Amino acid sequence: MSDHIYDVCVVGLGPTGATLANLLAQFDLSVLVLEREADIYPLPRAVHFDDETMRVFQAVGIADALAEKVLINPGMKFVSPESETVLSWPRPQQITSQGWHASYRLHQPDLEHLLRAQLGAYPMVDVKTQMLVQSIEDLGDRARIRAHPNGDAAARSFDARYVVGCDGANSITRRVIGSDVEDLGFTARWLVIDLLLHQPRPDLGDHSIQFCDPTRPMTYCRNPGPRRRWEITLHRSETEAQVTTPAWIWDKLARWIMPHEAEIERRAVYTFKSHLATTWRQGRLLLAGDAAHLTPPFMGQGMCMGIRDAANLAWKLAVAVSHPAPDRVLDSYQQERAPHARAYIKKAVELGAVINAINQGEEPAQMRSIAPKLGTSEFWCGADRHAGRPAPQPYLGARLDDMVGRRHIVLSRNAAHRTIPNGVWLGADSHPQIATTLDALDCHSVWIRPDHYVGATAASADALIAKLSDLAP
Numbered sequence: 001m002s003d004h005i006y007d008v009c010v011v012g013l014g015p016t017g018a019t020l021a022n023l024l025a026q027f028d029l030s031v032l033v034l035e036r037e038a039d040i041y042p043l044p045r046a047v048h049f050d051d052e053t054m055r056v057f058q059a060v061g062i063a064d065a066l067a068e069k070v071l072i073n074p075g076m077k078f079v080s081p082e083s084e085t086v087l088s089w090p091r092p093q094q095i096t097s098q099g100w101h102a103s104y105r106l107h108q109p110d111l112e113h114l115l116r117a118q119l120g121a122y123p124m125v126d127v128k129t130q131m132l133v134q135s136i137e138d139l140g141d142r143a144r145i146r147a148h149p150n151g152d153a154a155a156r157s158f159d160a161r162y163v164v165g166c167d168g169a170n171s172i173t174r175r176v177i178g179s180d181v182e183d184l185g186f187t188a189r190w191l192v193i194d195l196l197l198h199q200p201r202p203d204l205g206d207h208s209i210q211f212c213d214p215t216r217p218m219t220y221c222r223n224p225g226p227r228r229r230w231e232i233t234l235h236r237s238e239t240e241a242q243v244t245t246p247a248w249i250w251d252k253l254a255r256w257i258m259p260h261e262a263e264i265e266r267r268a269v270y271t272f273k274s275h276l277a278t279t280w281r282q283g284r285l286l287l288a289g290d291a292a293h294l295t296p297p298f299m300g301q302g303m304c305m306g307i308r309d310a311a312n313l314a315w316k317l318a319v320a321v322s323h324p325a326p327d328r329v330l331d332s333y334q335q336e337r338a339p340h341a342r343a344y345i346k347k348a349v350e351l352g353a354v355i356n357a358i359n360q361g362e363e364p365a366q367m368r369s370i371a372p373k374l375g376t377s378e379f380w381c382g383a384d385r386h387a388g389r390p391a392p393q394p395y396l397g398a399r400l401d402d403m404v405g406r407r408h409i410v411l412s413r414n415a416a417h418r419t420i421p422n423g424v425w426l427g428a429d430s431h432p433q434i435a436t437t438l439d440a441l442d443c444h445s446v447w448i449r450p451d452h453y454v455g456a457t458a459a460s461a462d463a464l465i466a467k468l469s470d471l472a473p
Helices: 015-026 051-060 063-067 108-119 172-177 246-253 302-322 327-356 400-404 433-441 461-471
Strands: 005-011 031-034 048-050 075-079 085-090 103-105 125-128 131-138 143-149 156-165 181-197 208-211 218-222 227-233 262-277 285-287 408-412 423-427 445-448 454-458
Touching: 005 015, 005 143, 005 302, 015 031, 015 051, 015 108, 015 125, 015 302, 031 156, 048 051, 048 302, 051 063, 051 108, 051 302, 051 400, 063 108, 108 125, 131 156, 131 172, 156 172, 156 302, 172 285, 181 246, 181 327, 208 327, 227 246, 246 262, 262 327, 302 327, 400 423, 408 433, 408 461, 433 445, 445 461, 454 461
Parallel strands: 005 031, 005 156, 031 125, 075 208, 156 285, 408 423
Antiparallel strands: 048 103, 075 085, 131 143, 143 156, 181 227, 181 262, 208 218, 218 227, 408 445, 445 454
């Protein structure tokens, strides 16, 4: 065992873990990443993310490259057995206040390759693949992780100030923490089928479609390039061996596509769940991503929730590593993120119920995206109607986040007349677009945290900085 102590050990190198490791490196933290697989899983999994998530990928440094590989999503339609649209969820096609499009479709391996390549730019990040974590122990002043290299009988030990388990639904980190899991009421088995088209099929459409047939709800997704996905709910009597045969699959898809038109790239049975861990932090151990929450896929928010965890946690871990009393800032992580994740899971459960219970003959309804606030913590002003929500990202000759990096920001109508610790003050006198942003927020000044959430607004910059001094770690 080495005497070296990493600042943070990230367990798991999926999208959440890789994003977190990249963000931590931007705060000049030393990071160990332990991943049990040898390489990126090459087949489709997550297929959707939103503008807020793309803004985090912008912070990582991969957004422009990723934008070349994704498809802008026009929205979702809920269709009755009679092929009538009963609910529509259009997604804006213009750039949103986050600086990106509202909704994207992706091929997950494309994202993971970009995230891992970006990690290679940081000498303080040590990525070790084919490492199966056996145990994690909180020693008080550090945590110790024992991991077994695949093919090697000898386990290795690593020390880190903090460990973040981004290790999925069967998280060993969650097991060590001793967290229970709250079931929010949805469990269902679905077959997920990914096809590669042999020729273009524009008639299939670009919208995601929820086929709301109570006897067999199904979903269609238009993904980048030749990829198309169908998801099919399964009956209790149907076995995995039965439903994954080509004959069964093509029979269920015959309404839309024939075997000579595409090949099956992937088929997998999933049990969609609605779970929320009750404890996200115990001492030096924390959870993020699927280790902390599982959601049905109907909102397309599963991966997005994990990326939000990473953005929220990265700057707080940076504070904790250098702060003599880290509990105050780290406790805010679950306080803020768990209620936020709960809101998305509950909405996804509601949509799952809609798919199974369509009222015939009603006029088509229109759905809007939800924008829940963070859960209450002392690191944003709870009395402020904008605080706890994603902040706008104005274009000031460049995107705001690209100009200032991972720091606290004050946007104000007047020029800066004092410095902000670990932050930057930008005034509308130098950047007129800031006035438009402040008009939209109906305020004189706004504090934006490093995770791009509004901390507070105020009627003057001095009043805002006083709040920031009280609230910011």
